[in-house]
Amino acid sequence: xxxxxxxxxxxxxxxxxxxxxxxxxxxxxxxxxxxxxxxxxxxxxxxxxxxxxxxxxxxxxxxxxxxxxxxxxxxxxxxxxxxxxxxxxxxxxxxxxxxxxxxxxxxxxxxxxxxxxxxxxxxxxxxxxxxxxxxxxxxxxxxxxxxxxxxxxxxxxxxxxxxxxxxxxxxxxxxxxxxxxxxxxxxxxxxxxxxxxxxxxxxxxxxxxxxxxxxxxxxxxxxxxxxxxxxxxxxxxxxxxxxxxxxxxxxxxxxxxxxxxxxxxxxxx
Amino acid sequence: xxxxxxxxxxxxxxxxxxxxxxxxxxxxxxxxxxxxxxxxxxxxxxxxxxxxxxxxxxxxxxxxxxxxxxxxxxxxxxxxxxxxxxxxxxxxxxxxxxxxxxxxxxxxxxxxxxxxxxxxxxxxxxxxxxxxxxxxxxxxxxxxxxxxxxxxxxxxxxxxxxxxxxxxxxxxxxxxxxxxxxxxxxxxxxxxxxxxxxxxxxxxxxxxxxxxxxxxxxxxxxxxxxxxxxxxxxxxxxxxxxxxxxxxxxxxxxxxxxxxxxxxxxxxx
Amino acid sequence: xxxxxxxxxxxxxxxxxxxxxxxxxxxxxxxxxxxxxxxxxxxxxxxxxxxxxxxxxxxxxxxxxxxxxxxxxxxxxxxxxxxxxxxxxxxxxxxxxxxxxxxxxxxxxxxxxxxxxxxxxxxxxxxxxxxxxxxxxxxxxxxxxxxxxxxxxxxxxxxxxxxxxxxxxxxxxxxxxxxxxxxxxxxxxxxxxxxxxxxxxxxxxxxxxxxxxxxxxxxxxxxxxxxxxxxxxxxxxxxxxxxxxxxxxxxxxxxxxxxxxxxxxxxxx
Numbered sequence: 068x069x070x071x072x073x074x075x076x077x078x079x080x081x082x083x084x085x086x087x088x089x090x091x092x093x094x095x096x097x098x099x100x101x102x103x104x105x106x107x108x109x110x111x112x113x114x115x116x117x118x119x120x121x122x123x124x125x126x127x128x129x130x131x132x133x134x135x136x137x138x139x140x141x142x143x144x145x146x147x148x149x150x151x152x153x154x155x156x157x158x159x160x161x162x163x164x165x166x167x168x169x170x171x172x173x174x175x176x177x178x179x180x181x182x183x184x185x186x187x188x189x190x191x192x193x194x195x196x197x198x199x200x201x202x203x204x205x206x207x208x209x210x211x212x213x214x215x216x217x218x219x220x221x222x223x224x225x226x227x228x229x230x231x232x233x234x235x236x237x238x239x240x241x242x243x244x245x246x247x248x249x250x251x252x253x254x255x256x257x258x259x260x261x262x263x264x265x266x267x268x269x270x271x272x273x274x275x276x277x278x279x280x281x282x283x284x285x286x287x288x289x290x291x292x293x294x295x296x297x298x299x300x301x302x303x304x305x306x307x308x309x310x311x312x313x314x315x316x317x318x319x320x321x322x323x324x325x326x327x328x329x330x331x332x333x334x335x336x
Numbered sequence: 337x338x339x340x341x342x343x344x345x346x347x348x349x350x351x352x353x354x355x356x357x358x359x360x361x362x363x364x365x366x367x368x369x370x371x372x373x374x375x376x377x378x379x380x381x382x383x384x385x386x387x388x389x390x391x392x393x394x395x396x397x398x399x400x401x402x403x404x405x406x407x408x409x410x411x412x413x414x415x416x417x418x419x420x421x422x423x424x425x426x427x428x429x430x431x432x433x434x435x436x437x438x439x440x441x442x443x444x445x446x447x448x449x450x451x452x453x454x455x456x457x458x459x460x461x462x463x464x465x466x467x468x469x470x471x472x473x474x475x476x477x478x479x480x481x482x483x484x485x486x487x488x489x490x491x492x493x494x495x496x497x498x499x500x501x502x503x504x505x506x507x508x509x510x511x512x513x514x515x516x517x518x519x520x521x522x523x524x525x526x527x528x529x530x531x532x533x534x535x536x537x538x539x540x541x542x543x544x545x546x547x548x549x550x551x552x553x554x555x556x557x558x559x560x561x562x563x564x565x566x567x568x569x570x571x572x573x574x575x576x577x578x579x580x581x582x583x584x585x586x587x588x589x590x591x592x593x594x595x596x597x598x599x600x601x602x603x604x605x
Numbered sequence: 606x607x608x609x610x611x612x613x614x615x616x617x618x619x620x621x622x623x624x625x626x627x628x629x630x631x632x633x634x635x636x637x638x639x640x641x642x643x644x645x646x647x648x649x650x651x652x653x654x655x656x657x658x659x660x661x662x663x664x665x666x667x668x669x670x671x672x673x674x675x676x677x678x679x680x681x682x683x684x685x686x687x688x689x690x691x692x693x694x695x696x697x698x699x700x701x702x703x704x705x706x707x708x709x710x711x712x713x714x715x716x717x718x719x720x721x722x723x724x725x726x727x728x729x730x731x732x733x734x735x736x737x738x739x740x741x742x743x744x745x746x747x748x749x750x751x752x753x754x755x756x757x758x759x760x761x762x763x764x765x766x767x768x769x770x771x772x773x774x775x776x777x778x779x780x781x782x783x784x785x786x787x788x789x790x791x792x793x794x795x796x797x798x799x800x801x802x803x804x805x806x807x808x809x810x811x812x813x814x815x816x817x818x819x820x821x822x823x824x825x826x827x828x829x830x831x832x833x834x835x836x837x838x839x840x841x842x843x844x845x846x847x848x849x850x851x852x853x854x855x856x857x858x859x860x861x862x863x864x865x866x867x868x869x870x871x872x873x874x
Contacts, residue, residue: 089647090359090628090631090647091632092632094360094361094363094364094526094632095632097360098524098573098576101523101524102523102571102573108433109360110401110433111401112401112402112403112404112436114436115434115435115436118433118434118436119434122433132648132649133650133652133653134674135650135652136403161646161648164646164648164653164656164657165648165653165656165657166653166656167650167652167653167656168653254639254640254853255639256632256635256639256645257632257635301837301847301850302640302849302850302851302852302853303636303639303640303849303853304636304640304846304848304849304850304853305846305850307573307846307849308573308574308576308846309570309573309574310573311571311572311573312570312571312572312573312574313571314571315523315571315572316570316571362629363629363630363633366794366795367794367841367842370792371792371840371841371842376794377699377702378627378628379671379699379702379703380670381670381671381672381705383671383673383705384671384703384704384705384706387703387705388702388703391702576842577842577845577846578839578843579842580840580841580843580845581839581840581841581842581843584840584841585839585840
């Protein structure tokens with residue numbers, strides 16, 4: 068299926084996305100998923116999180132505002148998601164900022180099989196323990212995001228989405244560079260976090276496509292919607308509202324007309 | 337008092353509404369109550385929730401993102417509200433989705449005298465254990481919301497507000513069907529939750545009116561404001577902002593000009 | 606440095622503000638800081654809050670929705686901030702409403718050296734135990750905010766910012782009256798809370814200026830931005846978005862053209 072068309076299956080399926088996420092972005096994430104055409108549920112109490120994951124079509128784990136109870140809930144929900152075979156997106160927000168965050172991120176990766184990791188260049192390299200290596204690679208002229216992504220896949224053993232000016236999505240066999248977007252996305256809190264949930268919605272709606280292809284479709288749809296919203300924005304406040312409108316209104320035709328992706332088959336396969 | 341006029345008492349009284357609600361909607365609820373002309377307070381720590389309820393004019397209990405601490409806080413606040421004689425609105429968000437949620441909802445109904453339950457058709461029927469019965473009634477041609485509402489009042493022994501395309505409000509003696517609204521309300525998270533708080537504000541401002549009449553006034557004001565907002569919206573993001581504007585700006589004249597209610601005296605009285 | 610110019614250093618430094626704040630305003634605070642040109646971090650788990658404070662340029666403590674875990678996290682972060690010598694802004698939201706809130710506020714003031722307290726007239730007088738005294742002073746013709754502020758500095762031993770129609774900022778040696786603003790600020794939840802974080806960003810960006818001068822610059826910038834936003838608003842919803850836009854777009858020239866401050870050297874020095 069062509070990447071710009073893949074939004075249609077999300078809107079048809081209306082997947083239920085179980086988000087265990089941080090308290091800063093929980094409202095924006097729910098509104099973003101509704102706008103997209105998916106259904107959010109945000110349960111994060113350990114008493115019910117496993118039961119809620121059983122109802123869901125995908126699971127999003129985001130460590131932006133951790134508590135120890137929430138970590139337990141994430142792992143229980145992750146195990147249920149793995150048993151049930153639904154996609155799990157892991158967003159290691161702020162990993163590297165504190166030892167606790169590093170320890171929790173490592174524990175989640177150890178106990179849950181995640182379908183894809185989403186983070187910015189710093190977060191993904193921290194998670195994969197790559198900083199030194201990556202700096203060396205940078206020097207040899209490879210763009211930072213691509214180098215980090217390729218090394219992280221090897222270190223972590225799961226597909227990664229490294230967000231940045233160009234987003235890089237790879238599973239070690241193929242690699243996509245997605246270059247749509249708007250600088251206003253960096254001025255609104257939770258745009259990275261919501262993207263993780265949108266990726267979960269695309270994975271849930273395309274079980275027969277490669278994870279990296281569905282994730283690239285999610286990123287591209289998301290960023291084209293941001294471009295549309297930027298035309299109606301005077302700053303970060305009006306952008307936030309226009310972006311929710313655009314998530315609801317952007318069609319596969321608009322995505323087709325604006326898509327900017329490079330696809331690489333990696334030599335190491 | 338005529339239902340479209342009832343907003344005026346809310347704005348004159350500026351009631352203090354104590355909300356123990358879910359983390360997804362807490363900001364939108366506070367902003368919605370301010371826009372309406374009420375005052376929100378959101379304390380939910382067990383150390384202070386009873387004291388805070390003592391200051392309030394009404395209490396809203398919403399189980400959207402439960403924790404065990406919050407349940408204890410809800411019950412303590414509910415008992416204080418009952419002692420003090422202020423209205424308690426109960427919103428059993430997502431009841432039926434997990435056993436824990438069912439158990440908490442039952443416990444709240446057992447330990448707190450609630451003035452009215454607000455939920456969608458699924459939640460209210462789950463709460464009242466009605467599903468099978470209701471399906472049968474449906475078949476005989478009664479509209480779903482009305483049937484659920486009437487059976488739920490009998491099963492629960494408290495007034496109910498069942499939201500849907502037409503909202504149904506009944507205490508078993510009289511029944512209102514309120515048919516204002518906008519489909520955009522279903523695209524913004526927390527619009528049902530905020531409605532619960534708005535009902536609390538109307539109950540607090542009309543202690544001498546029947547609960548179901550004050551609740552119907554709340555629903556109608558809310559839905560007429562949504563209709564006004566829809567005229568200024570390009571999608572769910574701009575609707576959310578326009579709706580807050582409309583909660584502040586909509587007058588009793590606008591409500592009068594648009595109100596769409598049917599009032600039934602029920603035969604079983 | 607002239608007060609209207611002081612926004613520039615915030616935008617150049619892009620200070621990292623660690624916010625331990627209430628769940629109602631956490632999203633609005635993060636978006637407001639991004640719009641301003643600062644960077645927010647919202648960690649509030651006791652397992653990592655001290656480590657996060659070590660990374661930060663200023664700390665904001667806000668007791669709007671307390672839990673006992675959060676209180677412990679606040680005190681640990683406050684102690685680290687004190688060791689490191691970064692500014693600490695304390696916002697005693699709702700102090701006086703419950704005994705628990707009073708006790709927590711007193712404990713924070715006892716265990717953490719705060720750079721400035723921000724509150725409305727009621728909160729600051731409650732915190733300083735001043736109510737009776739202040740009423741007396743009022744009667745003698747001193748405006749309420751000024752009297753409360755001067756007495757609170759004496760009682761608390763730290764600078765205070767008393768927000769109101771005119772904001773009063775004093776450390777007992779000098780006193781600023783800042784009279785910009787918009788009545789729409791009182792219709793959006795979290796505008797007082799976000800101001801606390803904006804004050805933290807100004808303190809972090811002007812370590813060599815008096816705390817009260819940097820706080821006055823913060824208040825004035827904030828309120829001029831609110832005036833700009835009011836011109837684009839139809840109510841509290843559209844104001845909220847326009848205000849985030851204005852925090853990003855308002856320049857030192859706009860502040861200069863609109864600034865309304867009185868500066869007093871206090872006789873008791």
